[in-house]
Amino acid sequence: MPSIAEEVASRRTFAIISHPDAGKTTLTEKLLLYTGTIQAAGSVKGKSSAKHAVSDWMEIEKQRGISVTSSVLQFTYDGCCVNILDTPGHQDFSEDTYRTLMAADAAVMVIDGAKGVEAQTVKLFRVCALRGIPIFTFVNKLDRETRDPFDLLDEIETVLGISTYPMNWPIGCGQNFRGVFERASRHVLAFEGDGRANATKKVDEIEAELGDPALDELIGAENHRNLMDDIELLDGAADEFDLEAVRAGKLSPVFFGSALTNFGVEPFLKDFLRLAPAPSPHKDALTGELVDPASDEFSGFVFKIQANMDKNHRDRIAFLRICSGKFERGMDAFHMQGGRKLKLATGTAMMADDRAIVDEAYAGDIVGLFDPGIFSIGDTLCAGKRRVQYAGIPTFAPEHFARISQVDTMKRKQFVKGMEELAQEGAVQIFREIGAGMESVIVGVVGVLQFDVLEQRLKSEYHVEVRRQPLGYTDIRWIANEPGSVDVKALDLTRDTLRVEDMRGSKLLLFTSPWNVDWAHDHNPELELSEFGNVS
Numbered sequence: 001m002p003s004i005a006e007e008v009a010s011r012r013t014f015a016i017i018s019h020p021d022a023g024k025t026t027l028t029e030k031l032l033l034y035t036g037t038i039q040a041a042g043s044v045k046g047k048s049s050a051k052h053a054v055s056d057w058m059e060i061e062k063q064r065g066i067s068v069t070s071s072v073l074q075f076t077y078d079g080c081c082v083n084i085l086d087t088p089g090h091q092d093f094s095e096d097t098y099r100t101l102m103a104a105d106a107a108v109m110v111i112d113g114a115k116g117v118e119a120q121t122v123k124l125f126r127v128c129a130l131r132g133i134p135i136f137t138f139v140n141k142l143d144r145e146t147r148d149p150f151d152l153l154d155e156i157e158t159v160l161g162i163s164t165y166p167m168n169w170p171i172g173c174g175q176n177f178r179g180v181f182e183r184a185s186r187h188v189l190a191f192e193g194d195g196r197a198n199a200t201k202k203v204d205e206i207e208a209e210l211g212d213p214a215l216d217e218l219i220g221a222e223n224h225r226n227l228m229d230d231i232e233l234l235d236g237a238a239d240e241f242d243l244e245a246v247r248a249g250k251l252s253p254v255f256f257g258s259a260l261t262n263f264g265v266e267p268f269l270k271d272f273l274r275l276a277p278a279p280s281p282h283k284d285a286l287t288g289e290l291v292d293p294a295s296d297e298f299s300g301f302v303f304k305i306q307a308n309m310d311k312n313h314r315d316r317i318a319f320l321r322i323c324s325g326k327f328e329r330g331m332d333a334f335h336m337q338g339g340r341k342l343k344l345a346t347g348t349a350m351m352a353d354d355r356a357i358v359d360e361a362y363a364g365d366i367v368g369l370f371d372p373g374i375f376s377i378g379d380t381l382c383a384g385k386r387r388v389q390y391a392g393i394p395t396f397a398p399e400h401f402a403r404i405s406q407v408d409t410m411k412r413k414q415f416v417k418g419m420e421e422l423a424q425e426g427a428v429q430i431f432r433e434i435g436a437g438m439e440s441v442i443v444g445v446v447g448v449l450q451f452d453v454l455e456q457r458l459k460s461e462y463h464v465e466v467r468r469q470p471l472g473y474t475d476i477r478w479i480a481n482e483p484g485s486v487d488v489k490a491l492d493l494t495r496d497t498l499r500v501e502d503m504r505g506s507k508l509l510l511f512t513s514p515w516n517v518d519w520a521h522d523h524n525p526e527l528e529l530s531e532f533g534n535v536s
């Protein structure tokens with residue numbers, strides 16, 4: 001029987017992030033192929049279906065008939081127990097992705113080699129940077145015409161502000177793509193595909209050494225010459241490989257490949273598992289001490305709450321990231337925010353009928369707990385003598401705002417209840433004008449589709465019809481000064497700046513332009529503003 005420490009050391013928990021269409025789904029699917037989770041992977045079709053927006057994996061599940069939860073996929077490979085956290089494909093639900101990143105120990109950033117760093121890449125990257133987790137880059141679609149690899153690295157460094165270390169180097173691209181040079185082994189892995197999708201067969205990889213005349217034949221004399229020049233330049237100019245910098249999220253190992261044609265995926269997976277960290281200690285906000293993931297005492301935090309697929313909104317699942325100890329089905333745990341003991345009898349990673357029930361799990365693993373409406377995002381559960389409480393999940397800046405009010409004023413109670421419960425679940429963020437009641441609520445979302453989901457759910461689950469009035473706020477800032485140290489009403493602000501508070505009572509400001517944010521800074525030198533709420 002492996003010890004808790006051995007179980008933890010074998011865990012790798014990460015999320016894959018990308019701008020839509022860069023290849024996150026394809027890469028995920030190929031990782032499953034290599035690990036034998038999917039025997040015959042194929043392109044995931046059905047992009048136009050509404051389901052795709054909710055979860056790519058549900059689509060995979062539906063098509064392949066395999067058991068994948070909509071939240072985490074676990075498999076073993078090379079002695080590692082790997083947890084890939086699902087993040088929604090549609091950018092309107094990226095708030096969910098942001099929260100999921102709080103439960104990951106590393107991130108894989110997929111970049112389309114032709115497009116480089118895109119808008120959504122930047123946003124997701126910033127959330128990873130907030131946590132300081134290691135970020136691995138997979139430059140995808142080398143089987144197509146891509147941009148110059150030096151340019152791509154330069155863009156990653158300047159736009160995202162992270163150093164890069166190419167682990168391999170592409171030889172040509174598109175029609176002329178011949179493979180990659182692996183810098184550590186100094187071997188060429190030759191690409192033998194014809195550039196077409198070949199999802200069920202692994203592409204052959206032939207190893208040869210740089211400078212070997214046989215390479216002229218394999219990759220072409222000109223490609224060989226260019227490659228030698230590139231590598232000389234890289235070896236001379238680039239940063240040294242520094243594992244500590246990788247672990248601190250300051251240096252991103254970069255891999256070039258093609259997920260669709262399966263090229264470079266397995267070497268990437270092997271290196272990733274070797275370099276990515278096992279679950280590291282999380283800080284107990286009560287004492288400031290680090291909690292050892294291999295300790296005997298169970299603890300974890302809720303990072304996501306999802307209403308079940310059936311219509312009953314009370315049937316919710318709280319996803320818990322385990323931070324220490326061993327989870328056992330049926331165990332007792334203390335819910336810190338609720339201040340009481342609970343039996344985690346219904347703890348399952350996968351709630352739907354035919355999915356496996358989790359009997360035990362360790363730090364790095366995710367379990368889904370049946371939630372009768374008692375959990376909020378950021379809550380801590382712990383067992384044993386020691387009480388720990390993890391810092392909450394930050395609130396991410398919404399990008400669209402609307403005033404939501406009920407059509408039938410007789411239904412005030414349901415309206416307030418619905419708004420509060422949906423906000424608690426993280427479906428939307430709600431704000432109240434300071435001094436105003438709950439007749440109307442200001443709702444902030446990251447993607448406008450969240451408004452539609454809100455209206456739909458208020459109607460079907462709470463029987464409340466609402467009116468939506470879009471508001472022109474573009475920038476939101478939490479007041480980061482010590483609570484009570486700033487008189488919010490007395491701040492010198494432009495007239496169209498709105499003073500509001502969130503569900504936790506934190507004060508914040510809504511601005512109609514970045515110019516107004518600067519104004520607030522200039523006219524209130526003491527004022528500290530943050531783009532994230534509740535970060536500690």
Ligand code: G4P
Pocket residue numbers: 018019020021022023024025026027043044045047056089140141142143144257258259260261
């Ligand atoms: P996402 O999850 O990041 O949104 O991207 P996804 O994997 O769905 O990939 C987006 C499109 O890019 C897909 O085309 C996919 O086949 C293609 N793609 C992914 N990796 C590669 C690669 O390495 N090379 C090439 N050439 N294409 C790749 P699709 O399903 O045909 O999209 P659509 O045409 O149906 O919209």
